[in-house]
Amino acid sequence: xxxxxxxxxxxxxxxxxxxxxxxxxxxxxxxxxxxxxxxxxxxxxxxxxxxxxxxxxxxxxxxxxxxxxxxxxxxxxxxxxxxxxxxxxxxxxxxxxxxxxxxxxxxxxxxxxxxxxxxxxxxxxxxxxxxxxxxxxxxxxxxxxxxxxxxx
Ligand SMILES: [Zn+2]
Ligand SMILES: [Zn+2]
Numbered sequence: 001x002x003x004x005x006x007x008x009x010x011x012x013x014x015x016x017x018x019x020x021x022x023x024x025x026x027x028x029x030x031x032x033x034x035x036x037x038x039x040x041x042x043x044x045x046x047x048x049x050x051x052x053x054x055x056x057x058x059x060x061x062x063x064x065x066x067x068x069x070x071x072x073x074x075x076x077x078x079x080x081x082x083x084x085x086x087x088x089x090x091x092x093x094x095x096x097x098x099x100x101x102x103x104x105x106x107x108x109x110x111x112x113x114x115x116x117x118x119x120x121x122x123x124x125x126x127x128x129x130x131x132x133x134x135x136x137x138x139x140x141x142x143x144x145x146x147x148x149x150x151x152x
């Protein structure tokens with residue numbers, strides 16, 4: 001991933017974005033950053049990062065299996081953060097992660113996060129309906145092409 005753009009579509013280099021968090025050089029300073037780094041971990045099939053960023057109270061014995069299944073069956077295309085609200089040690093992030101499907105797939109979720117001893121963790125999420133995408137808008141994958149000429 002040297003000098004490659006980060007999968008979270010921040011337009012930063014991976015090593016200077018989610019890479020810092022994946023390598024344990026930094027902890028996320030807010031829930032949105034954690035959300036982005038979890039998305040990148042999905043793209044890069046980093047199951048251990050995804051497991052360790054689930055809140056300890058929410059970890060399940062089948063987490064690893066579920067993560068592996070999602071990674072095998074889903075090809076992620078891009079991420080947009082719609083809203084990020086933080087109140088003390090609780091936060092919510094409303095986001096859409098796009099994936100390859102016909103028409104294009106959307107995981108639209110409002111995730112909840114909690115901070116414990118200075119570290120943010122993913123708690124759980126609520127699924128929301130997909131948003132309407134214009135076929136003449138730029139594709140969510142960041143190619144610069146119109147959706148209808150790319151992954152639409
Ligand atoms: Zn990133
Ligand atoms: Zn595309």
